[in-house]
Amino acid sequence: xxxxxxxxxxxxxxxxPLSGAARDPFLDAIRTIALxxxxxxxxxxxxxxxxxxxxxxxxxxxxGSLLAKSLDRRPWPRVLADRARRILLPLWAFAAVAFVxxxxxxxxxxxxxxxxxxxxxxxxxxxxxxxxxxAWEGGWMSQPLWYIRATFWLFLLSPLLRSALRRFGLVxxxxxxxxxxxxxxxxxxxxxxxxxAPELLWQIGDLALYSxxxxxxxxxxxGRFAHLRPSGWFGGAALAGIAxxxxxxxxxxxxxxxxxxxxxxxxxxxxxxxxxxxxxxxITAVAMTxxxxxxxxxxxxxxxxxxLWHSTAVILTYQVLASGDDRPPGVYAAAMIAGMVSITxxxxxxxxxxxxxxxxxxxxxxPLLVASGDSPGDRAPFAAHxxxxxxxxxxxxxxxxxxLGGCAFMTQPMSGEAAAAADGAVGGAVDGGxxxxxxxxxxxxxxxxxxxxxxxxxxxxxAPASTTSERRAAVVAPAxxxxxxxxxxxxxxxxxxTAIQRTVDEWRARWNVPGIAVGVVQPGSLSWRGASxxxxxxxxxxxxxxxxxxxxxxxxxxxxxxxxxAAEGRIDLDAPLPRLVRVPDFPYAAGITVRQLLTHxxxxxxxxxxxxxxxxxxxxDTPDKALAAALLEPLQFAPGxxxxxxxxNFLVLGFLVEEVTGLGYDALxxxxxxxxxxxxSTTHSPPSALAPNFATSGIVTDTADLLRWGIALYRDHTxxxxxxxxxxxxxxxxxxxxxxxxxxxxxxxxxxGREHWQWIGHTGGTTQLAYSDTDDIAxxxxxxxxxxxxxxxxxxxxxxxxxxxxxxGATPRAAIPSFS
Numbered sequence: 001x002x003x004x005x006x007x008x009x010x011x012x013x014x015x016x017p018l019s020g021a022a023r024d025p026f027l028d029a030i031r032t033i034a035l036x037x038x039x040x041x042x043x044x045x046x047x048x049x050x051x052x053x054x055x056x057x058x059x060x061x062x063x064g065s066l067l068a069k070s071l072d073r074r075p076w077p078r079v080l081a082d083r084a085r086r087i088l089l090p091l092w093a094f095a096a097v098a099f100v101x102x103x104x105x106x107x108x109x110x111x112x113x114x115x116x117x118x119x120x121x122x123x124x125x126x127x128x129x130x131x132x133x134x135a136w137e138g139g140w141m142s143q144p145l146w147y148i149r150a151t152f153w154l155f156l157l158s159p160l161l162r163s164a165l166r167r168f169g170l171v172x173x174x175x176x177x178x179x180x181x182x183x184x185x186x187x188x189x190x191x192x193x194x195x196x197a198p199e200l201l202w203q204i205g206d207l208a209l210y211s212x213x214x215x216x217x218x219x220x221x222x223g224r225f226a227h228l229r230p231s232g233w234f235g236g237a238a239l240a241g242i243a244x245x246x247x248x249x250x251x252x253x254x255x256x257x258x259x260x261x262x263x264x265x266x267x268x269x270x271x272x273x274x275x276x277x278x279x280x281x282x283i284t285a286v287a288m289t290x291x292x293x294x295x296x297x298x299x300x301x302x303x304x305x306x307x308l309w310h311s312t313a314v315i316l317t318y319q320v321l322a323s324g325d326d327r328p329p330g331v332y333a334a335a336m337i338a339g340m341v342s343i344t345x346x347x348x349x350x351x352x353x354x355x356x357x358x359x360x361x362x363x364x365x366x367p368l369l370v371a372s373g374d375s376p377g378d379r380a381p382f383a384a385h386x387x388x389x390x391x392x393x394x395x396x397x398x399x400x401x402x403x404l405g406g407c408a409f410m411t412q413p414m415s416g417e418a419a420a421a422a423d424g425a426v427g428g429a430v431d432g433g434x435x436x437x438x439x440x441x442x443x444x445x446x447x448x449x450x451x452x453x454x455x456x457x458x459x460x461x462x463a464p465a466s467t468t469s470e471r472r473a474a475v476v477a478p479a480x481x482x483x484x485x486x487x488x489x490x491x492x493x494x495x496x497x498t499a500i501q502r503t504v505d506e507w508r509a510r511w512n513v514p515g516i517a518v519g520v521v522q523p524g525s526l527s528w529r530g531a532s533x534x535x536x537x538x539x540x541x542x543x544x545x546x547x548x549x550x551x552x553x554x555x556x557x558x559x560x561x562x563x564x565x566a567a568e569g570r571i572d573l574d575a576p577l578p579r580l581v582r583v584p585d586f587p588y589a590a591g592i593t594v595r596q597l598l599t600h601x602x603x604x605x606x607x608x609x610x611x612x613x614x615x616x617x618x619x620x621d622t623p624d625k626a627l628a629a630a631l632l633e634p635l636q637f638a639p640g641x642x643x644x645x646x647x648x649n650f651l652v653l654g655f656l657v658e659e660v661t662g663l664g665y666d667a668l669x670x671x672x673x674x675x676x677x678x679x680x681s682t683t684h685s686p687p688s689a690l691a692p693n694f695a696t697s698g699i700v701t702d703t704a705d706l707l708r709w710g711i712a713l714y715r716d717h718t719x720x721x722x723x724x725x726x727x728x729x730x731x732x733x734x735x736x737x738x739x740x741x742x743x744x745x746x747x748x749x750x751x752x753g754r755e756h757w758q759w760i761g762h763t764g765g766t767t768q769l770a771y772s773d774t775d776d777i778a779x780x781x782x783x784x785x786x787x788x789x790x791x792x793x794x795x796x797x798x799x800x801x802x803x804x805x806x807x808x809g810a811t812p813r814a815a816i817p818s819f820s
Contacts, residue, residue, distance in 0.1 A: 027062045028300045029287035030276050034058040035303060039310045039344075042144065043336050050258035050268075056147065057213040057269030058276065060154070064217020067158055072221075076159040083155045086304070087127075089358035091148055093351050094308045095124035095131070098141045102134045109510065127152045130199070136791070140315040147307070150206045154214050161211060165218050172215065179208035180262045188252070188637055205262045213269060225277070233278030240271035252636035254644075256609065301364075305352040306344060313343035456748055489527040500806050501530050507802060508532045511795040515542035515784035519703035520803050522777050523711055529703050535784045544703065547681060548782045551697040551764035553706075554684075555650050557673055558695040559598055559740020560713060561657045563724030564672060566594075570660050573598070573727070582655045583627060592639045594656065597649040598739035599732070603635035604648040607692070622687045623694035627651045643735045647696040650740075654695025665695055673719055677712045679705045697764070706769055706780040714760060714771040714778070731757065744770055744797070759800060763787055770800055777807055 034055040041049045070079045099116065106114040120132040127149045133142030154161075164172045183205040194200050219225060244267035247253075254260040258268050276283065286292045299306065317339030321332065349365060356363045492500065504518055515533030520526075531542040565571040573595040580586055588602070596602045607613055612629035613620050620626050630648040637644070654665050661668060666684050674682055682701040687693045701709075712718035717725060731738035733747075733755050744759035761770035767782045779800055787796060 023297075023300065024065070025287035025293070025296065026280050026284045027065055028296045029283050029292070030058055031062040031303065032296045032299045034062075035299065035306060038307065039340065040337075042311050043314050043340050044333070047256045047258075054258070054265065054269035054272040056210065056259075057265065057273060060151075060210045060213040061217045061220070061273055063151070063154075064158075064214035065221045066217070067155070067214070068162060068218040068221035071159065071162050076162075080155065080159070084152075086355070086358045087148065087152055087155070088125075090304045090308060090351070090354050091127065091145075092125065093354045094141075095121075097351075098133065098137070099124070101141075102137060105134070105136045123149070130203075140311050144307070144311045146206070149203070150210055153207055154210060157207075157211070158214065161215055162218055165215055165222075170219065170224065173212060176208040176211045176215075177266070180205060180212075180266055183208060184261065184263050188642060209262045209266055209269075212266065213273070216273065228277075230278045230281075233274045237271050237274035237278060240267050240274060243267045244271055250634055252603070252634070254636065256611075302348050302352045302355060304355055305348050309347035309351065310340065310344045313340045313347060316343055454745060454747060456746070489521050489523050489525055492526040492528040496526065496806070497528055497530075500528050500803065501532070503802050503806055504530060504799070505532050507795070507799050511791070511798075513783055513785070513792075513795065517542050517544055517546055517548070517703050517782045518799075518803070519544075519707045519780045520777065520807060521707050521711065522775070522807055523715065526807065527707070529707075533784065537784075542784060546782075547700050547702045548767060549685065549698065549700050549765070550706065550767040550769075550782075552647065553762045553764045553767055553769055554693075554695070554697045554699040555647075555740050556709075556713060556762050556769070557669060557699060558650050558653050558657070559728065560719050560724075561668055561672060562594065562598060562653055562740075563720050563727065565657060565660055567721050567724055571656070577652070577656070578659075580652075580655050580659055582624070582659065583652070585631075586652075587631065588635070588639065594653070595727075595739065596639055597653050597656075599730075600643050600645050600649055600737050601641075602639050602646070602649055603637040603642070603644070604646050604652070605630050605633040605636055606646040607648050607651070609633075618689040620692060621689045623651050623654060623692045623696075626692040627655075643732050643737050645737060650696040651692070651694060657695070669699075677708055677718055679709060681705045682709075703780045703782065706767070707778050710761065710769045710771050710778040710780060714773070715776070729760065731760070744800070746801075768796055772804065775804060775808060777804055779803055 033053060037049065037053040037055045041055070067079070067083070070082070099121070102114070102116045106116055108114075114134055114136040116134055117132050120129075123129040123131040124145075127145065130149050131142050131145045133139065161172075183201055187201050187205065244264065247261075247264050247267055248256075248258075251263070252261070253264050258264050287296050314336070317336055320339060321335055353363045353365055491497070500520065504516065507513075508516055513533065514536040515531070517529075517531045519529040521528075529544045531544045531546070534541050562571060562573075566573050571594055574593050577586070577589045577592050577594060577597070579589060588604070592602050592604075607620065607626040607630045608617075610629040610633050612632060613626075620629055627648060630646075630651075636642075636646075657668060658665055663671070669684055673679070679701065682699060682705045685691075685693055685698040685700060687698075691697065713720060714725070720728070728739050728741050731741060731743040733743075736743045738760075740762070741760050742762050743757035744761065746758045748756045748758075750756065756774075758774065759770040759772050761768065763769075765788065766784070766786055767780070768787060769778070769780050771778045781796070781799070783792075786792065
């Protein structure tokens with residue numbers, strides 16, 4: 001007689017009947033540890049976390065060991081079909097929800113930001129490439145799917161890799177290891193770029209790297225490592241740790257994130273894997289305890305669901321917590337973890353059963369609900385579980401809501417000593433931009449490639465009237481004198497002014513920008529300045545005459561000073577950097593040129609990405625300290641081989657112009673730039689904690705003066721001769737970086753093969769300056785939050801297009817510029 005099952009809502013004492021097969025508790029345990037580390041990384045984005053447990057190598061090692069067991073027992077076509085089903089069904093469920101969410105966002109707010117990427121839907125169905133989402137989801141749903149792409153490819157290749165290991169033994173590891181280092185060299189070389197598929201080399205590197213750990217799992221299953229004692233594994237961990245340290249100290253690891261360097265990931269992953277294997281006995285012992293078996297067993301049954309949905313849980317939690325600015329130390333981190341875990345659990349209950357369906361095992365709404373007395377083939381009716389399911393869903397959901405609500409209450413803006421107490425929370429900043437609050441308000445977007453300019457072939461009948469290349473052809477000699485600043489233009493008539501104001505108001509509402517000040521000028525024809533919205537901190541309406549810190553646009557002033565001195569023959573742009581009295585121990589002087597500093601091709605690390613800045617950002621309060629912090633780090637790459645934006649370059653240029661002229665930087669600004677251009681509302685702020693300023697940032701101005709500066713610099717040659725202007729127009733078409741200038745798309749290629757930028761200019765933390773030499777239009781704008789938020793680049797590109805169309809009396813392009 002069968003005993004009536006007793007249903008409990010809690011952690012199962014023994015989850016093995018749910019799996020229907022014996023499992024290795026060690027493998028399940030280290031995969032659980034790795035998955036939890038992935039969740040923490042996506043929640044907080046702190047680079048330190050990538051050194052604490054190499055999560056993805058560990059997960060591929062476990063996958064390899066389990067896959068080898070399956071390949072040994074069944075024909076490989078059946079194994080691949082089974083694994084493909086286990087990957088694809090949960091992915092399709094996630095994709096269905098993602099596309100419904102993106103479609104609803106578009107229906108509620110039809111705009112380029114919410115446009116659904118139907119062209120990429122094939123990779124959501126068969127992940128042979130990286131699935132792409134809309135700009136609205138900001139990568140939180142699509143970006144982590146690179147791991148699904150890598151997993152899918154390695155499962156397809158697994159029969160070949162398994163056969164190779166059996167035939168050739170451990171020597172089979174040599175080719176992928178060599179490929180990891182060879183591909184790293186290729187990806188560092190800017191000349192080696194596959195324009196049709198710019199991420200292809202990196203994706204091949206993924207396959208090379210993770211195939212090593214997959215095959216290590218094969219070898220583990222075969223018992224090839226059985227003879228190694230824990231002391232041997234500890235020795236391997238130590239050697240890999242030493243190799244990791246040596247590589248990270250001597251080679252570029254972008255943003256100090258292990259995941260951004262395949263060789264670093266290989267070393268760190270090997271070190272942690274050896275450490276796990278050395279500690280196999282204690283890890284297994286913990287995993288075999290009652291609580292260990294329950295937690296590890298449950299997570300093992302829902303690994304794919306947790307991975308697919310946790311990132312969405314992170315961004316949903318952030319949206320709840322985003323209302324506050326300052327908070328007591330640790331509260332934000334605790335709230336993020338509580339919210340992420342609670343929401344992920346709800347997703348697991350809602351969608352985790354798809355994993356059971358994919359594995360062809362009995363469907364369980366809640367794997368934590370275990371019926372004592374059930375056999376693997378039994379399936380209790382849902383009605384018997386209903387109350388427990390309600391408890392399981394309701395308790396964490398209610399707890400999550402209460403925790404998030406409580407934390408949201410606690411995160412209301414504080415003042416005085418309470419705000420000072422919150423200063424110890426985690427924070428971040430964008431190099432060259434407005435220094436972000438030290439209190440972390442939003443975790444960084446999961447790892448992704450920087451945006452690149454995209455050039456399209458222009459119709460042969462519509463070549464630009466004036467192009468950068470054509471202007472360079474006319475350059476023959478420096479201007480003899482510095483001319484006075486030209487007046488801007490008469491104001492736009494009432495009808496046009498009203499139309500432009502309406503365009504700005506509608507754009508601000510469409511893109512959820514709190515406030516913006518804008519100026520537009522077409523010299524000799526018209527000018528317009530206006531404002532819309534309010535400051536989200538003070539609540540004050542934005543005024544057209546408000547002054548603001550243009551941060552990195554200060555670099556255009558520094559670059560102009562350098563070009564002035566080059567025109568006078570006092571600086572050689574292509575000679576090695578001379579010895580600087582103020583930086584006598586500058587180690588790279590002989591190998592770096594002034595032009596490389598101007599074009600961000602030195603490899604110098606941004607001072608905000610240094611260990612010294614991370615440890616004590618308040619202490620970096622002078623340009624000397626900022627440069628010293630950067631010089632403690634190895635170069636990101638060999639000078640001249642690659643472009644990477646770094647404010648450190650312009651600190652060096654500031655010291656250089658001071659030494660060449662014998663004048664201070666502020667005196668040079670006043671004498672050479674502010675006075676000749678008649679910048680009456682423009683000043684330069686002194687260095688301060690978190691903001692060394694100097695030659696890299698700190699100029700404060702308004703839209704009128706910023707427009708006057710843009711016209712003087714890019715159009716009238718008021719402060720720079722035509723030779724210097726031509727040099728400034730030498731913009732790298734793969735990155736958009738030039739000497740103290742950016743190139744902005746839409747970007748075209750004419751019939752002769754020459755590239756054309758619609759705009760040139762520069763961007764700071766909240767400010768953008770852009771000039772179109774084709775249309776003779778300059779635009780200056782400043783938003784009240786940041787230009788570095790997700791999709792803000794696309795938003796600004798759209799605004800530039802709309803303002804250009806309004807001035808020219810044309811209809812805006814249907815397609816939004818692709819570069820952001």
